[in-house]
Amino acid sequence: MQFEELTMEYNKKPVFHGISGALQDQRITVLLGPNGSGKTTLMMAMAQLKNPSKGRVIKNAETVFYLSQKNQVFDYVTVGQLLEIAQLHGRKNDIVSVEKTIKNLGLTKLLTSDINTLSGGQQQRTWLAYAFLQATDILLLDEPMTYLDVKYQQVLYNMIMEGKENGQTFLVSLHDIEFTRRCSDNIWFLTANQLVSGTKEQLLTQNSIYQYLGVKNYFSSNNN
Amino acid sequence: MLLGCIFLVFFQLIFRIENQSDWQLIIVQLRLPRLIFELGTGFAIGLSALLLAATLRQPYLDGSMIGIASGSELMIALITVLVPSSLIYRVLIGTVAGILCLLLLRGSIFKYHNHVLFLVIGGFCLAMFFNALTTILTESSGWTGKSLANVTWLDVGWLVLIILVAIASWRKNSRYLQYFALPELQTKQLGIDEAKIALNLQLIAAGLLGAVTAVLGTVFFAGVVINQLIREYTHLGIIARIPFVIVFSILDVLLADTVAHFIFYPTELPTNAVLLVLLAPAFLLLLTRWSRAV
Incomplete structure (x- = not known):
């Protein structure tokens, strides 16, 4: 490129x-x-x-994916729902790599949490998982x-x-x-x-x- | 909520029918069309608020706050003064007016949708401007408007048709609605044609709101209060929230019209004003929850 x-x-x-x-x-x-x-x-x-x-x-x-420095969601969206969207459009559909990404970024217990209620660090980890699950x-x-x-x-x-x-x-x-x-x-x-x-x-x-x-x-x- | 709706439907149909010989006429010609229109009104207010808030990514907005409802009301006032015989098509005229207002907004204020204050203040100014024009136009015409008491089967027919068209368009675009919870940058990268889908969904919202406002009049803040209340108490995302918002909205309209119709019977109160009053405690409840969150 x-x-x-x-x-x-x-x-x-x-x-x-x-x-x-x-x-x-x-x-x-x-x-x-x-x-x-x-x-x-x-x-x-x-x-x-x-x-x-x-x-x-x-x-x-x-294929290129850009993760911006500031990210937010505009409605009630859980960590799990956001990562589902990434999976739907991603190539890492195999459950092992999805689970590994979630575990590595410490998101396992946050999957049902509304992203808007998370701390800045937790939100950033969520968006990093979203980026790393993309098909890119x-x-x-x-x-x-x-x-x-x-x-x-x-x-x-x-x-x-x-x-x-x-x-x-x-x-x-x-x-x-x-x-x-x-x-x-x-x-x-x-x-x-x-x-x-x-x-x-x-x-x-x-x-x-x-x-x-x-x-x-x-x-x-x-x-x- | 569903049980409440069913109870109110039967209550409105059969309550205080004093002249037993006219019951068929009262039910078929007066109460049934009014009831069906109320159900459509609840559907329209709830869905349009949710769609506009989602596609604009501004949860605290609905069509009344940005001038769509007031624009529809102004158009009806204009028609009343200029071509009163066309008023039998008021639901269709309201739909067209709602869509025209939407196009006006998209060509102006919506271009700055990332600036929340500009959107809110700009939209509110437009709504107030339309309201002022409506007041001037109808000041000495004797036009009262804003009543469900004179709903006809033709109004119902047009509303049902408009809802069917809206549902057909909704079925084509609904799967994309959830993506409006993401930033615009991300939907672009998912390959979603956001501009086109937002336009389609906003057309549904504006058309529905314009149609019911033509009969009911503007109900400020109702949509946003209903949408936010359901969001706060269900913690559901946009798509999952839709049935709850619609049923709650229908319940509110049924309750408001029951109170408007029967509380000082046979004198009618304006249903839109009663709806606003009924939602005032809900608005205060929301304010309390938001202030706690802050």
Whole structure:
């Protein structure tokens, strides 16, 4: 999957201009960038949920699913009902993988609960289960660690790794450099007029983090 | 609820028939069409509120709050002044008016449906504007409207036909209704043509509400109170809630019209006003539950 000369606008103001990139198959790419740099907009364009002002997204037969950073339901919907919808449209109809996903994300006891009554972390785990049960080759996860405690951050890490082993491709937008270092194969830094891409060894450096995220001495201050 | 409906149906049919010789005329020409229209009215108010709330993803809205019912009432007032002979088709005219109001809303206020306040305030302004026009038009015409006392078999026939059309359209679109509980982004990814289905379901809602409002008049908030009350106490999703909302709505209309018809018999009270008064405690109950949740 790739995109060429992509220009996106929000409220008629350019978010980014003329960027190009290619998502490597069966790899985990982490999208980094400051708030408002257009990470969500880029992911939505890649999922063809937003039309670019200019440029194009090119994909072959791959299926793409995008999980946004904020999700909500608008009526009484239980966790079980939401996951049933995912199963209906998903390929993971085998009961073993469905049960495994539910168990891993600690949702077994919440299946009959109304999603609106759950905590932020429980809701996020529900939506992650919904995403991982989808029939998709490419999973675009927009800040999936939001509200997750340390235990479920590790569960998410394991699920992403397992998905990769099973042939899925991931693009994950994150703000956590340590998690990025652990799970990524490739890094994308998004700025207003360029997408800088490379391996984590090339890009997860002091200079890049300062240049693209504006944080001085990130690693040395973390070591202290 | 069902038992209550059955009891009220029989009560309305046979209560206070003083002139034994005219009982057939009273039942067949007056009470039976009125009763059937009440059943249709309950069905229409309940279903239209649920459909509009679901498709707009705004649980605290119904067709009365966004001007559909008031628009239908305005059209009936206009017809009364301009072509009074057409009033025999008032149910059909109300349906057309409801649909026209919906199209007006879809071309304007619904475009900002993600901004709840804009939707509520914009819709309410439109409803009040239609109400004001209706008042001006009917001020000195002697038009009273808003009564089920003069329901005819022709009204019933049109309402039954409109309900049948609505049910036919509903059968084609109903399986998608549950997806309106999900964010728009997700329904898109499920490959659901949300714009088309929302239009179809909203047409059903507007047509039904317009039809019954033409006879009953506007009942502010009734739909939203009924829908929310059932939601709060049953904890059921959109689809599973439908029969309960419809039966409860029918019960409310039957009860309201029984009170309107018989409490100061032979003087009639406006059924829509009685319905609103009867639902006031339910509205207070909901407010209490919501305030506890906050």
